[in-house]
Amino acid sequence: MLLSFRVTNHRSLRDEQQILLTPEGRDDEGLSAPQDAEPMRVAGVFGANASGKSNVVDALRYMRNRVRGVPRRGGEEEPTEGIERWPFCLDPDSPGRPSTYVVDLLDEGERYTYGFTVDDTAVMAEWLFRYTADGREEAVFERDGDALSNEPDGGLFPVSNVIEIESNVLLMEVFSKMQPKLFDSTQMRSLRAVSRWFANGLLIRSRPSGIPRVRFTPMAPPGEETERRLGELLIAADTGIGEVSTEAVSRETKDGGVRESYRWVFRHRGAGHEHVLGIEDQSEGTQALMELGMRAFAVLDRGKTMVVDELDASLHTHLSARLIELFQDPESNPHGAQLVFTSHDAALLGRIRGAEVLGRDQIWFCEKVASGATEIYPLSSFEVADEGTRARKYLAGRYGAVPFVDDDLFAAALAAREDTPHDSSAPN
Template sequence: MLIAFSIKNWKSFRDEVSFTVEASKERNHSGTVSKFNKFGLNLLPVTGIFGPNASGKSNFVKTLSFLQNLIVDPGRNFMSSEPDGFRLDPATKSEPTEFAVDLMLQNGIYSYAILFSQKKILEEKLSFQHTRTEKILFERKGERLTIGEPLKKDVSEDAIKFLTPFLLKNYPALNLLGAANIGKVVSVFNWFSNSLKIIRSDSPFISRLETEETSVEERLYGLGTGICSIKALPFSRPLSQNVERLAQSISEDSSMVIMDPQEGAIRISNTSSAGIKAEKLFALHKNCRGEEELFSFTDESAGTKRLFNLINTLDKSNSSGDPFTFVIDDIDRSLHTKLTSSLIYQFIDGCDELSRKQLIFTANDVQLIDEDLLRRDEFWICDRAFDGSTTLYPVTDFKGLGAKRDLQRSYLQGRFGGLPNLTASCTILNESYLYD
């Protein structure tokens, strides 16, 4: 599980911001909190980030996505030719960027940090804590890699020499050692490659998680889409270049669903016996006579397609014991408030102190700021400062919140910040209409 994530000098994040899912002393919904008694850690299963447009919410998700891609697939060269730092301040524009992640995985706490500038990784460090003593697994300065005591039996001097050319090409040491299944490093690498699932607002509709179709059908129907079932038919036409590229990335004996703008939902499967197979998914509705009608997903609403994507994701998390961490940008996009809150509630309903799954989302829908849905420490505010930089802080930073205070009302009244900074000419709604 993710414990904490910090960002410094990346896109709209100029000053260091630190995000954490450690639970406070809040008692509301205490039965959903994941407990790690050995480490004295209580971690929240859900965290929502709210704030105005252009405040940096999507940049937060993009940051995690960039780090994931850099670690899992460095060969694609995700380093930018443009400055990565905060561009609205000449002093920071070309300064290094720093990310740090704390993870609770299996048998201990892992801390990973990386410092890089334009096209060059400068520093990298991974440490592990099983008891009160922190042990360094590896440290990197430029292309020089130093192996910590716990890994010295697994990584020889000859191996380090072999890795040096890849370090010069900006391959993270976490990738090189993790992909080679070296000691405890592989646990962190696997979290980035397998357990971290990110759905960005600008990503194509892709579900890499396989869910039982009957479960998806039942939930789509129960959420008022009118879809009775989903039917797959062979797809014989040539795949688009984008779909073909994604199909080539499917590992053997797995599948994914891709939403193609022209064709609709295409399921691509890769089996050892048949190789790559494509099927087109149709939504089955019933007409006024009770007869079946097939609809391409191109004919379905944006909200239905969004639900199909999220249900595949969140259903997998509820039916599996695997410790997935889902990060969803604009979870409320194209969805009615009640649908969004229902998805979040159903995720939480499968959480208890032994659960090891997480949902981190960004949203604009203030109706989701509801203490019947989430705990107070599960609400974070993303805001844009006067200089254009992003700030990120939890609602619990604000003192004097009484037991009966309405958080949604307090947010709309500006108590927590994170509201659109409208000019007088754009302010068309009277404050009394908004708040009373």
């Protein structure tokens, strides 16, 4: 589980910014004592358009992709020299400064801190620390450039003897491609735990604008239980759907063979009878809820961390709140899965149907300052007496993180100018 994420010099995140997923009562460094760390199940980041919310998600995705060795540059392999990154570019110094990414994790009762610093040419530093039961910090490994060191028991020495680490490649990336049980030691078990979280424990979801969400045909049936849960979710959302299922479809392949796949079937309630429709007939909101619901079920069942950019896109406020509730409720989330999301929806800051959607520790704001850099700060840094007034105070600008709209300029930008000819090709 994710306890915190820190990032420096990534896109608009010029100075170090941090999001904590631990309750109030933290230690001096912002985290609970190692043996007492209790990750929160939900955290929401709110802010105006272009405030940098998506850059927080992008930074965590960048860290995950580097650890996993995901191909860069549009699918090409990693270049033999240099490191692809996106530093802050609105001042003359930041593009040359290094970028740093750090996560604090809790895995099966063990707490870890893993991070790295890179510039345009090489990995400048990389480190992994674990915490003992009595709260002591132990170095699993520390890397300074190409130099690697670790604890005196030599747990990593076998690794450094049999692998060569390129200057622009993370040790964690090299390890993620090795056989999981090649070596066995406290250090190697720590490496496996962190590598496993990036590979299987972290799901990041964002939707490029204009791309349909769920236009797919499953290659294998999802199972009756998944169909049942998905149907219940869509029925509860008042979509008009009465049942969700899949049916087999045989398709001829280019070589003349036959391939069997499955398509979604939705039975809608009508006037006195039922209508059977396909996924292409569903609204974008229904598709959004279906896609998010399927991801959420997988995360909830396995106790993973799901990061969602623009949770409220195409979703009514009540549906966003319902998805958040699935993670907040111990009954529907018995394995402690996490949801971290960004949103514009101020209603999620208050009460919906009489219940508080988010606690004060779970709310973060994102604001772009005069320099163009993004700052992230928690609601808990403000004195808030009543959660019922949060949305109103936020929209009034009491917490910042709202756009300043120049009404005159906005109106002038939308107004048709007399000397501008009408463009008949413009969309209606």
